[in-house]
Amino acid sequence: MNSNASLLLEEQLCFALYSATNQVIRAYRAPLAALGLTYPQYLAMLVLWEQGEQTVKGLADRLALDSSTLTPLLRRLEGAGFVNRTRDPVDQRVVRIALTPAGTALRRRVAQVQEGVACKTGLSCSSFVRLRTQLHKLASVVAEEVEANAA
Numbered sequence: 001m002n003s004n005a006s007l008l009l010e011e012q013l014c015f016a017l018y019s020a021t022n023q024v025i026r027a028y029r030a031p032l033a034a035l036g037l038t039y040p041q042y043l044a045m046l047v048l049w050e051q052g053e054q055t056v057k058g059l060a061d062r063l064a065l066d067s068s069t070l071t072p073l074l075r076r077l078e079g080a081g082f083v084n085r086t087r088d089p090v091d092q093r094v095v096r097i098a099l100t101p102a103g104t105a106l107r108r109r110v111a112q113v114q115e116g117v118a119c120k121t122g123l124s125c126s127s128f129v130r131l132r133t134q135l136h137k138l139a140s141v142v143a144e145e146v147e148a149n150a151a
Contacts, residue, residue, distance in 0.1 A: 017135075027120050031113040035106060036080050040073055042110065045082065045099075049107050053098040055088070082106060 009015055025039050032042050047062050060067045074097060077083045082103035088094035
């Protein structure tokens with residue numbers, strides 16, 4: 001590496017992650033659109049399929065989004081018939097999100113989309129798992145560092 005390497009775009013980890021993320025999301029876009037989902041809606045549905053009924057706050061925390069960002073997305077999912085939004089009977093300030101039968105049924109079709117995108121990466125199963133594990137670890141380490149420096 002030369003002395004300017006840290007300022008070269010292609011040497012930036014953030015740019016490599018950004019570029020890879022954009023390409024992976026682009027690979028999801030058309031197949032998800034054919035099912036009536038956007039990529040952020042897909043992420044919300046993944047949490048609901050995995051964990052079941054959620055509060056908007058719980059879902060926002062899991063996706064690392066603000067509740068205000070999530071609300072319009074959930075309205076569209078409800079309009080499409082994939083989720084129901086209801087007020088918590090104990091605390092009316094809390095909105096709960098649950099899958100409808102149509103939302104539950106969509107899981108099988110989305111699994112095929114995910115499989116197709118995974119194949120497009122060209123990674124073997126073990127490489128795919130290893131990369132995903134490294135990225136989760138990276139995100140965790142950076143989040144801890146950011147939190148520690150903010151305190």
